Amino acid sequence: MKRTADVVIIGGGIQGLSLAYHLTTLGVCDVCVLEMNTLGSGSSGRSAAIIGHAFQTEASLPLTIWSFQALMRFEEELGASPEYEPIGCLLLAPRTEADQLRRRHAVLRALGVESHLIDADEVGRLTPGLNVEDIELALHNPNEGNVDPHSIMMAYAQQARQRGVRFLEGVRATGLEITGDQVTGVRTTHGLIATRCVVNAAGFCARQVAAWAGLDLPITNLKRHILVTGPVSAYAQTIPFTYDMAGPWYMRREGPGLLIGMGAAESNEEDPVVDRSFLNQVIDYSIRRAPPLEEAGVKTAWAGLRPVTPDDDPILGPVPHLRGYFNDCGWGGHGIMNAPAAGRALAEWIVEGQPRAVDIRSFEAGRFSSVVS
Numbered sequence: 001m002k003r004t005a006d007v008v009i010i011g012g013g014i015q016g017l018s019l020a021y022h023l024t025t026l027g028v029c030d031v032c033v034l035e036m037n038t039l040g041s042g043s044s045g046r047s048a049a050i051i052g053h054a055f056q057t058e059a060s061l062p063l064t065i066w067s068f069q070a071l072m073r074f075e076e077e078l079g080a081s082p083e084y085e086p087i088g089c090l091l092l093a094p095r096t097e098a099d100q101l102r103r104r105h106a107v108l109r110a111l112g113v114e115s116h117l118i119d120a121d122e123v124g125r126l127t128p129g130l131n132v133e134d135i136e137l138a139l140h141n142p143n144e145g146n147v148d149p150h151s152i153m154m155a156y157a158q159q160a161r162q163r164g165v166r167f168l169e170g171v172r173a174t175g176l177e178i179t180g181d182q183v184t185g186v187r188t189t190h191g192l193i194a195t196r197c198v199v200n201a202a203g204f205c206a207r208q209v210a211a212w213a214g215l216d217l218p219i220t221n222l223k224r225h226i227l228v229t230g231p232v233s234a235y236a237q238t239i240p241f242t243y244d245m246a247g248p249w250y251m252r253r254e255g256p257g258l259l260i261g262m263g264a265a266e267s268n269e270e271d272p273v274v275d276r277s278f279l280n281q282v283i284d285y286s287i288r289r290a291p292p293l294e295e296a297g298v299k300t301a302w303a304g305l306r307p308v309t310p311d312d313d314p315i316l317g318p319v320p321h322l323r324g325y326f327n328d329c330g331w332g333g334h335g336i337m338n339a340p341a342a343g344r345a346l347a348e349w350i351v352e353g354q355p356r357a358v359d360i361r362s363f364e365a366g367r368f369s370s371v372v373s
């Protein structure tokens with residue numbers, strides 16, 4: 001095993017893989033990605049795979065806009081399809097949240113993102129059979145939809161590997177070597193790798209990795225369950241990704257059935273297990289919100305962690321007290337849809353000293369008080 005690298009990335013999820021690929025596009029190919037399990041086995045392999053601008057904070061929207069465009073030209077650039085399906089996204093707001101939805105709509109429109117404010121009748125036309133008693137308004141964007149994160153990750157990995165990036169699966173980072181105020185290496189379960197640049201793309205373990213750099217990042221891992229049902233006659237046709245802010249709860253078509261997601265309990269499990277009693281709560285809520293689901297049988301279920309920050313934006317970029325250390329974490333429920341832009345902008349920051357594709361400087365860890373422990 002080569003014992004040095006220009007850049008070591010801790011974490012082989014969609015963020016680490018996008019960064020590795022984008023570093024190579026800037027000519028930095030002596031890159032080593034450490035993945036304690038297998039590539040994509042963390043949150044990136046467990047998501048609902050939705051690209052939806054309306055689910056973003058205003059600060060993160062430029063990342064999603066850039067990423068959406070990158071995904072539209074992904075096949076041309078990387079030679080593999082991201083399996084994009086433009087099923088549309090529908091964001092439902094109960095009466096209490098209607099004003100918040102109007103504000104989101106205005107922000108989206110101001111940034112040139114397609115967005116339609118629709119009423120409960122129109123919601124019923126797009127996603128039949130929903131219980132819309134408490135729904136006043138919804139946002140609809142017919143051009144958004146879902147991708148296949150595995151195809152995206154494998155394309156990034158394949159391109160990066162061809163240009164010299166090394167992927168060490170089954171190798172866990174265990175600490176940093178620091179000399180003065182400079183990173184000089186990463187300790188791993190397979191020995192030390194000398195480097196002057198390390199990126200924390202460790203997803204649900206990012207808080208632990210950041211602690212090695214003397215940082216106390218405000219990231220909380222929230223567990224979300226996904227279940228997939230068999231066919232439901234009312235949803236035999238494609239429906240938009242339907243997100244109910246009240247739950248929060250969502251569903252979209254997956255094969256002949258439906259994919260349903262819900263849950264936000266704090267958890268730090270490395271391999272999150274399905275909680276059967278919680279699944280029953282998801283089923284009860286699903287039937288209340290979408291009564292046609294009563295006929296559905298559960299085919300499979302899984303759980304994953306969303307590493308969430310207090311402002312729901314990611315933590316990106318260098319830190320002033322430790323040269324050569326970069327964050328790429330705290331992605332919550334938005335790490336798939338923002339991976340292309342984040343990888344590109346962070347690669348520029350590392351190689352050229354500043355991000356150009358999207359200005360991500362407002363996402364530095366220093367925006368939170370007392371992050372240096």
Ligand SMILES: Cc1cc2nc3c(=O)[nH]c(=O)nc-3n(C[C@H](O)[C@H](O)[C@H](O)COP(=O)(O)OP(=O)(O)OC[C@H]3O[C@@H](n4cnc5c(N)ncnc54)[C@H](O)[C@@H]3O)c2cc1C
Pocket residue numbers: 010011012013014015016034035036037038039040041042043044045046047048049050051171172173174201202203204205206209224225226261303304305306328329330331332333334335336337338
């Ligand atoms: C149920 C669910 C639904 C979601 N739906 C969506 C969605 O629709 N759209 C969207 O954009 N986002 C969604 N997300 C969020 C998205 O999945 C994450 O934001 C994204 O996957 C984060 O990518 P990542 O690379 O930062 O983390 P991860 O994919 O978790 O990758 C981090 C990797 O680091 C590795 N690692 C950790 N510590 C170490 C170490 N010490 N040494 C070596 N390796 C290490 C882990 O094994 C892991 O593979 C969802 C998340 C969940 C859980």
